[in-house]
Amino acid sequence: TIDSKGRIQSWNRGAADLFGYSSEEILEQHITTIMPNRYLEKFYRELESFLAMGMNTIVGKTMELDCVSKDQTVFPSEVSIGSWEVNGKYYFCGIIRDISNRREVEKAMHNYNRQLETQNRELEQFAYIASHDLQEPLRTVTNYTQLLQSKYSDQLDELGNKSMHYISDATNRMRQLIKGLLDYSRIGRNRELRRLNCNLILDNVIDDLGGIVKESKACIEINQLPEIKGNEMELRLLFQNLITNAIKFRKKQSVPQIKIWAEEEESYLNFHVKDNGIGIAHEHVDKIFIIFQRLKSRREYEGTGIGLAHCRKIVESHGGKIWVESEPDEGSVFHFTMPNQSK
Template sequence: MDRDEKLRVIIDAAPCGMVMVNDQGVIVLVNAQVEKLFGYSREQLLGQTIEILVPTPLRSDHPKHRADFLANPKARAMGAGRDLYGQRKDGTAIPVEIGLSPLVMDGERYVVASVVDITQRKFAESTLQENLLELQRSNADLEQFAYVCSHDLQEPLRVISNYTQLLAKRYHDQLDDDANEFVEYIVDATKRMQELINDLLLYSRVQTKGQAFRNTDCHERAQTAISNLTLAIEESGANISLEPLPTILADGSQMLQVFQNLISNAIKFRAERPLQIQLSATKAENAWLFSVTDNGLGIDMKYADRIFIIFQRLHNREQYPGSGIGLAICKKIVERHGGKIWIESQPGEGTTFNFTIPCSQEAPTT
């Protein structure tokens, strides 16, 4: 088997389409995959210029592209950064990827082009993009729905609460014990519903009412959070250690909320021993890693994901008050900033809440 025959065998065995043209752009060799891809027989292609496989609107410019390649021949992908198409015998266009390789044989210059049909990939990418856009629309709709519902529910709930309390005040002596107990249930339930609605509003506003990112001094934000919790800190006897925190591009009010929620969570779930809370930050390669560490009750790591789900609780309301939304808000805020949040914990040993903010959002130094 001579060299030319070996080349034909190799090209014909290739899993992708292979076309070989001379320096005039005339097709001298094709494989079976090209026949299958473009719908031409080998005999119909040999001797034709490569433009037969180029979409009709682009054919007039293609000889110039061939000349440019031959002026600087080196193996490369064709049309980097652009969508490329080939044209089948029936006139339909197909998306393709093309690799070009120069070849010299017996003093003659040739170009070997590998052609891959990427129709399925393009369809998958298009479907993925459509699903992503639909998911974004759905999330926006859900956030707007939560905001509108929680906002519109407040007025009728307020009416129920006011009239129930008025009933209890005016007719307490005229009602029997069962009726008074029922009224108390209604009053407690409306208060609880009001808390849930307010929390749902806070949750929906993370996206809908979020502010633009600006230079934010996280150390100052943490100090403000500590100041806001002065009474709770004094009542719990907590000792808070605040290490230097960076200045980053962020929503300042939301960073305050994250620090305040995490400190408040540590105070709420403290152990019998004196409470120690430490806030710190370290710079990794691509992000700032913030940590809020306490020596409180700790959490079984099997609940590590559940605690960040809206309205999920690990304890009953009587034991630890609250709706269970604080950590869900922290997660939503951190994700809005492009970061992640997670815990490291052991029951009885305390908990560390870690969250990251990408270094791309680090404020520039002046």
């Protein structure tokens, strides 16, 4: 507490701990003792204005100011100032809180955001390189391989034709990998979010997958799902990847049985995609979400190994998380959450 002349009148234990002065040392000292010099002119101006006309920009407000401790350490603080009048004399009470830790967190967050911005720029640069510089030599290899196969296949022996086939397959796989990387880099960059009907999205996805659904005779059961706020193209890709995997990794001589349902919690929506496929060993349930991670050989199951990495990035960019529960030969249940924004 200070009086109208700026002299300190009361000093509690919290202030003593914060500034290092005991009550005996600080009482009747001027408040400017614990202020940086740059605040002095403003302090006197505000005090004079308040006492003369009741006008101020600090009394009754909370501000962030620097303070000075006994050892001359300057630290950031949050200051709230109130006033009252007793027998025609004004007194001012200040509540001061050290916010050094908060400032450190804010600084760390600022540096982290700057790093993210740098990484995003590098990612965009990579996407440009991948879409142009890397694909151009692939197109050249593909064109010359096709030319050789069309004009000289009858002059090549069995090993030569088989080599051409291997080259063609390898360039196609490389093209798919580059496309997968490009798609992965784009996830989360388009932040156009709107309320979406999940059942309608799944209807469209199943229409798009009509060929493999029909070929595999898959039975897909979809319960009534809640609406969510999200990016439509990304959510379509999420459901498409989960359903495609459920069909792809089915047991031999088995008809895929897929069930999709959701539960609404207070702060999030919990979605489930269950299948009766080959399942996943416990030691691999985390690996499957890593980009280009394959648990089965390409000869057994086609693909680039990027689909579930897409799923994780999509879910996390929407503020959720994804995981799987599975047993070998017993099928899998993929779970993912989304924020419940209906409340």
